[in-house]
Amino acid sequence: MTTYDEMHAAGRKVREHYAAYDRWLAEQPGDVMKSRRDEAEMIFRRVGITFAVYGAKDEDGSGTERLIPFDLIPRIIPAHEWREMEKGLKQRVTALNRFVHDVYHEQAILKAGIVPGEQVFKNAQFRPEMMGVAVAGDIYSHIAGIDIVRAANPDGSGSYYVLEDNLRVPSGVSYMLENRKMMMRLFPELFAGHRIAPVAHYPDLLLETLRAVAPSGVNEPTVVVLTPGMYNSAYFEHAFLAQQMGVELVEGQDLFVKDNYLYMRTTQGPRRVDVIYRRVDDDFLDPEAFRPDSTLGCAGLLGVYRAGNVTLCNAIGTGVADDKSIYPYVPKMIEFYLGEKPILQNVPTWLCRDDDDLKYVLDHLGELVVKEVHGAGGYGMLVGPAASQAEIEAFRGALKANPSNYIAQPTLALSSCPTFVDSGIAPRHIDLRPFVLSGKTVQMVPGGLTRVALKEGSLVVNSSQGGGTKDTWVLEA
């Protein structure tokens, strides 16, 4: 299988948008990259840009905090590619928001027979509590993270594909921002020599988005970020975004409901909350409505929400649209709701709930990637070409036992990008997660978070499984 390399075309020829970087890299003395990497690590640790590893303990008894490895070599996207991708992302997220609204109201797309009703109603992420509930601006996924990969075509060119939509609580944007800050600090000369589109205004766009969806009649909304707390793996990001937007970072214990409004406990008494950027899953938001053992949410929140007295970002029930079993229908949604041709392609997908598809998948397990419909974080998946015979057989059993729990896709050779590893500079596979904000309008900052699989040959980019990140440069023409 051929791999598309972001920097080098056939015959090691450097692609045009990497030419200036390549010249700069060639001039660097041997140990510069190594010492810069050490410097970056030292700074990340001091700043505390870490993620918690569940279940692990440090030698000092506190939860383990790890750095996400940061790679010094940027992923560069030329201007014309980004323009297309941006259009495609906005189109896709707009359609997905229309779909969620439709599911919880008219269900026109189900009635038209385009998406099978059982795919929606049997989905654990479908929330009947949301039926008929009016949400501000009819927007459900205010913050969406769309995972994109590039794979090689037979002629050597590459095509972008959407691998996954994340419409619930996508994370990673803080790394996008911190990686850029780090690169500007380590390599200011590179920024002088390139026209790199800035990303630092993301928190501003986010705040604008959150304010735009405040309950009607609230002119100066109080916006908060709701975190599960400092031991959550993404706590750094929650604190970072709250600080950058200048809003309170609250935990469930800080909130309470009174007379169908939501309040937070402050040193000056109760204060009303209008918009919650929540980084807590649906299940934990309200112990009275969802999991009764949750201490991360606030009792009675759902009632306040349904009455339209507080806005949740993202809305409850968006998971119905980012499920892997709904994913194959997204191109059709775009046509159905917007009357447009999809700009971004889906990866061809077999739905194992379908008998013909299941048969094909079982016959080709060694070539395919099989994923659990609700899996995340790179868990619960089989990468056929990299798996042992025993692993394949184990998955075959699981598939037969519960086919509708799985989908399968061809093994895409994710594109590679030169990466600074122990043996020097070598290609490693990458993906991209751009973030799409939907408020009054749909907005983005150029680029996103590039994740890189640091292990040679690995296609798993998740930070929980040895993935790292890179700065992502969108060049301005």
Added chain:
Amino acid sequence: MLSRTADHLYWMARYTERAENTARMLDINYQMSLLPQSTEAAEQGWRGMLSISELTGDYHRRFAAIQPREVMDFMVRDEANPSSIHSCLRAARENARAVRGTLTTEVWETANTTWLEFKRLIATGNFHRDPSDFFEWVKFRSHLSRGVTLGTMLQDESFHFLRIGTFLERADNTARLLDVKYHAAESEFFGAREQREQLEVDFYHWSAILRSVSGFEVYRKVYRNVIRPEKVAELLILRPDMPRSLAACMNEVVASLGMVANEQSVETLRRAGRLRSDLQFGRIDEILATGLHAFLTQFLDRVGDVGVGISRDFLVPV
């Protein structure tokens, strides 16, 4: 601001200050232990230290005898001792981490770096090689934390709760330090021992206390006199211009409390104000007439009472 946020800020400041004062006390005891003195006297110093920190029982559950090295280990790096410098710096950092969005980047990084560096100093054995140097480091990290707070934070509620934490803790710690002689000798302020010997003992004892609060030069400057116990007590209890005195601490506490007052805090403010006035208008001879230990014990109770009131009125009730 969120009550929980205020709570984290308050405790972050208290733990930072407590780590500093523990380092100050340990350093003085360590320095004293280098002077020629009887084993009994040396042991008294360490015992007094454990006693004023209310840790005698905890210590003896772990160790049989008072050994300088063991006491220092217990007070510096023992994770099970909630008052050790280890526990204080870690708690300060954890509290800071819980509200890092409320702190300026510099304040957060100071707390985080202090903790990371502390673990390194212990692991590399720097602390045992040169305890004084290590204690100096703890003090300077605390100075840095306070300075960075003053130099970078907006003077809003966050700032005031940090200040309240700092000075309430310092008031408590200075009072305990002054009471150390009572705990060490288990006798009242003016001892029953023979007068001549007592004078010399007094000099080293009271000058050590002065040094532990960076007050030796200050004393000479203010009194231009030999070290007299009643003057030391006056300096550390009543002088409002002495930054670690009880009067100075309570002035800060009352001023900051006034900035954050809310509907339910009237009584707490009244009690803090009254404590402050007692210091403002008090006289050292009156205090000594009632007995220093009695005065300090009562002061600690009243400071504790103000602390409970602050938690109840503003923070997460203890």
